[in-house]
Structure formats: structure tokens, C-alpha cells
Amino acid sequence: MTTNPLLPLRDKINELDKALLELVAKRRELSTQVINTKIKANIPVRDIQRERSLVKSLIEQGKNYHLDDIFIKRLYQIIIEDSVLLQQKILQEKLNHGTIKTAKIAFLGPMGSYSHSAARRYASAHLEQIVESSCSNFKDVFEQLDKGVVDYGVVPIENSSSGSINEIYDLLQSTNLHIIGELSLPIDHCILAIPNTQLDQIDTVYSHPQPFQQCSHFLEGYPHWKIIFCDSTSSAMEMVAKSNKTNYAAMGNKDGGELYGLQVLEHSFANQKENITRFIVLSRDPVHVSDQIPAKTTILMKTGQQAGALVDALSVLRNHNIVMTKLESRPIHGTPWEEMFYIDLQGNLYSDEMQNALKQLAKITLYTKVLGCYPNDSITAVM
């Protein structure tokens, strides 16, 4: 019997990887000590200067081992992002008196949808244990939360290829719920079919309308495919698996497809190479965001229809040095041709600048409402 000549080397690699994991865990432990010290001394979590000088010095040291600088940057981007998010989480938990032990969380679709992955990801970072509640549409997520059936709801708000998810903006218009968090997920749509199916056998594709929009260029190459809209990507996968038909396919994610026993026929074909969806987390109660971490505040605003009304409102933000990261407008239910503006702002709701700006906005707009203040989780280590 011939033994695999790679085995001794792989054993050594395994040992090194174990040591690397131990080191990463030790570094995380130090980040925990750092945040406890920062809490006592009231020092901000983020220290951009420190991040810059650390990575610069590591790149220099890496040269001694012939390590590529881009490799070091990418590696430390992930390590520092994890460290900052861990510190933010610890700080927020302390401020909001710990997490709910077993939280119920609602999302769109049966298991395997993108919203399900986002809900799990949020839960693994912020909650101890969750009970999952799948909903057949976005309205149901809002209603379950409103009625107290669940503690949190996770819904997509925008995608880097298809833009804003209008249905969510419309639901936010009349809600009393609060945005308490955000998270972004890379999305890789796949064409999924039952085993032993070839791509040229497919004539009908099932999915939620969003993936069809995000992959319109790819779909132009298959003009004969019949497109059928479903409530969610996972209900599409469930349907295709149950049908057992070789001419049917679903568009959804690989992990979800595995749950339903489907195989990947094609992947990585969204219009934008980096296809990312940002999700928001909703709750009945607002959270307090520490002034030691970067925060975002989302507001709803209705201006009058006079010339320059929106410009005047945006000038208020500029005059208070508040950075706007997103501006979206949607028609107002029941009043044709009037618009509601949704604005994402960098900053804490309780900062002086934000409070002053909101007071002034209330004076010059017809309506202003805060939808939520939450930790900015779009952390990019500065290099």
C-alpha cells in the first residue's frame, strides 16, 4: 500500500494552523481586556492612528519573511474588523444590560433564504440562543414583531446591484418599530437544480424578484427561460426540490440549496462583481448606543413642496457637520406625488450636533421621525 507523500507535511501544517488559531484566540482575549480598559477610561473603541501604524509596522516586519504586503493588509483587515466588532458588542451589551438569553427572530422565507443567513449571523454575534421564525413575506416580519410574537426582525434594505428594497422602505413609513442594528452579507446567487440536471435542460427558473433584478445581465443570455416569482429564494428552492423536475431551477444561495438537496449549475453571475446586501435589525425597543463607538442614525422626513425645501433640510445637516450616507425617497401612502425621505446619518442620536440638527429640522419640515440609532457595523480597518 502506498502512503500519501503529503501526509507528513500536512501534519506539520495542521500543527501550525492549530497554533495560529490559538494565537488569534489570545489576540481576541486581549481585545476584550482592551475594551474593559476603554470602558473605564472612556476611550473610543476605534483608534485609526493605531490601526494604521500597526499595519505599517507589520508590513515592514513581513518583508523579513518575504510576505506580500497586500496579503498582510487583507489578513489584518479581517483581524482588526473582528476585534472592533467584538469590542462594540461587549460595550453595547454592558450599556443595554446584557442580551436576551433566548430571543425569537423573524426573517423572510423558509430556512435557507438570505434573510435566514443574515438572521443567524446577527444572532451568532449578538444573542446567546435563538428561536427562528420564518415568515412568508416582509409584512409578516413587521407584524410578528409588532404583536410581540418575536423579539427581533431581520430584513434586507438595499443591495449593491439592484439598489433599495422599496417594500421595506414602505413598511418603515408606518411602523413604530426601531432599527437597532445593521449587517452586510456578500450574496452569491446560484442556479440550483435537482441532482443530475444539466443547464441546457432548464426552461423555468423560480426565485424572489430581487435576484432576478440583480442578475439581469446573466439572464439576458437565456431568453427562453420562463421566470417565475416566489415569496422567497428558499420557497423557490423548496418548490424545485419537491417538483423533482429536471427542467426547473431555483435561484438562491449554495448553502440553502444544500438544505433542499439541490446542486449548483452556475454561480457568480450577478450584475455587480461584488454583490452585497445590507440588512437591518428591528426591535420594539430602541437600543442605547455608546458614544465610544461609531453610530448611525436613520431618520424619516417629509418636506413641504416649495422650491428648495429638500436643499434647506440638507443644509441643516451640513451646518451641523453631519455626514449623510444615504438618501432615499418614496411616495407617501394615500397622498399621490408627495415624497417621504429616508436619511442615514453618521453619528449618535444623543450627540449635541444630532440633537440640535433634529430640533432645527423639526422646525423647517412637515414631519421628522427617528427610525433608530444603532452601531455602525460597516467596519473597514484603515490601512
Ligand SMILES: C=C(O[C@@H]1C=C(C(=O)O)C=C[C@H]1O)C(=O)O
Ligand atoms: C485593540 C484596540 O482597538 C481597536 C482594534 C485594534 C486592533 O485590533 O489592533 C486597533 C485599534 C482599535 O481600532 C486598540 O485600541 O488597541
